[in-house]
Amino acid sequence: MKIITVSREFGSGGRELGKRLADVLGFGYYDKEIITAIAANKGLDERYVEKALDSNYVQTFSFTYGNTFGVIPSLQAQKTELFLEQKRVIEKIGQAGKDCVIVGRNADVILKEFNPFNIFVCADMEAKIRRCAARAPEGENLSRKQIIKNIKSIDKSRAQIREFMADSKWGSSSTYHLTVNTTDWNIKELSLVLAEFIQCWYKRSKNS
Amino acid sequence: MKIITVSREFGSGGRELGKRLADVLGFGYYDKEIITAIAANKGLDERYVEKALDSNYVQTFSFTYGNTFGVIPSLQAQKTELFLEQKRVIEKIGQAGKDCVIVGRNADVILKEFNPFNIFVCADMEAKIRRCAARAPEGENLSRKQIIKNIKSIDKSRAQIREFMADSKWGSSSTYHLTVNTTDWNIKELSLVLAEFIQCWYKRSKNS
Numbered sequence: 001m002k003i004i005t006v007s008r009e010f011g012s013g014g015r016e017l018g019k020r021l022a023d024v025l026g027f028g029y030y031d032k033e034i035i036t037a038i039a040a041n042k043g044l045d046e047r048y049v050e051k052a053l054d055s056n057y058v059q060t061f062s063f064t065y066g067n068t069f070g071v072i073p074s075l076q077a078q079k080t081e082l083f084l085e086q087k088r089v090i091e092k093i094g095q096a097g098k099d100c101v102i103v104g105r106n107a108d109v110i111l112k113e114f115n116p117f118n119i120f121v122c123a124d125m126e127a128k129i130r131r132c133a134a135r136a137p138e139g140e141n142l143s144r145k146q147i148i149k150n151i152k153s154i155d156k157s158r159a160q161i162r163e164f165m166a167d168s169k170w171g172s173s174s175t176y177h178l179t180v181n182t183t184d185w186n187i188k189e190l191s192l193v194l195a196e197f198i199q200c201w202y203k204r205s206k207n208s
Numbered sequence: 209m210k211i212i213t214v215s216r217e218f219g220s221g222g223r224e225l226g227k228r229l230a231d232v233l234g235f236g237y238y239d240k241e242i243i244t245a246i247a248a249n250k251g252l253d254e255r256y257v258e259k260a261l262d263s264n265y266v267q268t269f270s271f272t273y274g275n276t277f278g279v280i281p282s283l284q285a286q287k288t289e290l291f292l293e294q295k296r297v298i299e300k301i302g303q304a305g306k307d308c309v310i311v312g313r314n315a316d317v318i319l320k321e322f323n324p325f326n327i328f329v330c331a332d333m334e335a336k337i338r339r340c341a342a343r344a345p346e347g348e349n350l351s352r353k354q355i356i357k358n359i360k361s362i363d364k365s366r367a368q369i370r371e372f373m374a375d376s377k378w379g380s381s382s383t384y385h386l387t388v389n390t391t392d393w394n395i396k397e398l399s400l401v402l403a404e405f406i407q408c409w410y411k412r413s414k415n416s
Contacts, residue, residue, distance in 0.1 A: 009382075120381060120387075122381040122382045123382065124382055125382075171381055172381075173328060173330040173379055173380075173381065173387045173389065174217075174330045174331065174332055174333075174389055174391075176387075176389060177388075177389050177392070178386070178387070178388055178389065179328075179381045179384075179386070179387035179388075180385075180386055180387075181381065181382055181384060181385050181386065183382075184385070184409070185409075185412070186412060189408065189412045192408075193404065193405050193408040193409075194405075196401065196404060196405075197401050197402075197404075197405055200397065200400075200401040201392070201393075201401075204393070204394060204397045
């Protein structure tokens with residue numbers, strides 16, 4: 001079984017790259033599908049689950065478990081439960097034993113025992129701003145300053161969640177097998193050459 | 209003209225990878241050749257030049273230029289001059305206009321205007337320890353603890369020199385086009401697939 005995990009800076013094109021990689025390699029692809037599974041398992045609305053998981057987990061967790069003398073607010077407890085359910089859903093994907101690509105959600109940490117190939121996707125800030133602006137929903141017209149603020153805030157949250165789950169650092173070189181800067185790339189073209197690279201890794205590495 | 213720069217953690221196999229990449233691509237290769245040129249230009253012994261450039265430059269520089277009220281020690285001044293000569297030698301390599309691979313020496317910063325493809329090579333600490341132990345000169349029998357200390361000390365010095373020269377961080381993902389972890393790789397095999405990756409980048413990127 002081959003699992004590829006894609007961690008990414010917000011706005012770097014990591015999601016598109018993961019999807020395209022799965023297509024090129026003929027692998028399964030998991031991203032929003034994980035949200036759908038959590039929502040179904042918990043009987044909750046998908047949009048609510050997505051929003052809850054996107055919020056700052058560390059803050060949530062500290063608040064929930066640090067506050068031993070007070071009453072645990074039910075909303076915070078539910079968020080923690082959603083993170084645990086996400087972990088279970090991802091573990092099940094690994095146990096299913098099918099070749100797949102998983103984007104985000106610290107799948108590289110959760111599925112460590114399956115020896116995934118872990119990619120980190122980054123880009124220069126200007127490229128990320130362009131991508132965010134181009135992909136904004138109709139009607140949304142954020143200033144450049146606001147886009148930068150969003151990118152930094154989301155990445156900070158991702159880094160914190162990771163630090164909470166593992167001793168390796170989010171975005172740090174040796175945490176991943178390969179770190180690719182998408183700035184100069186067309187993502188479709190990148191996915192093709194990256195697929196070749198990964199196939200070589202599986203053929204040649206000691207873990208294969 | 210195509211320039212590939214290889215920055216690397218000590219013990220990661222970056223030098224071997226750079227040499228092999230140059231061979232596979234049919235590019236020129238510069239590493240020790242730079243030392244030879246500096247030594248020749250300055251009429252100094254190669255071993256002396258190498259040792260001087262390997263020492264902590266930031267400390268050297270601060271000592272030389274920070275100490276405005278004292279006498280500048282000639283040894284420190286000479287080290288600074290060697291770093292400047294190294295910069296000139298690397299600039300000349302860029303101006304020569306030939307396809308080449310340059311390992312280390314902040315060539316990615318010095319040759320920025322030539323749009324080089326910049327690689328960072330890293331590895332897990334255990335892999336780096338193994339590589340250092342296997343490549344130790346005969347008779348050298350450092351303890352594991354001493355090897356780790358050396359690796360960290362050399363990498364710290366490399367990071368400091370870079371920080372001194374540029375606002376981008378040594379080893380930080382978005383500073384490079386590609387960051388590769390050599391832990392699971394045979395370097396020869398890696399050089400083949402990496403050469404393909406780089407050729408695609410040159411064919412497809414906006415900078416080509």
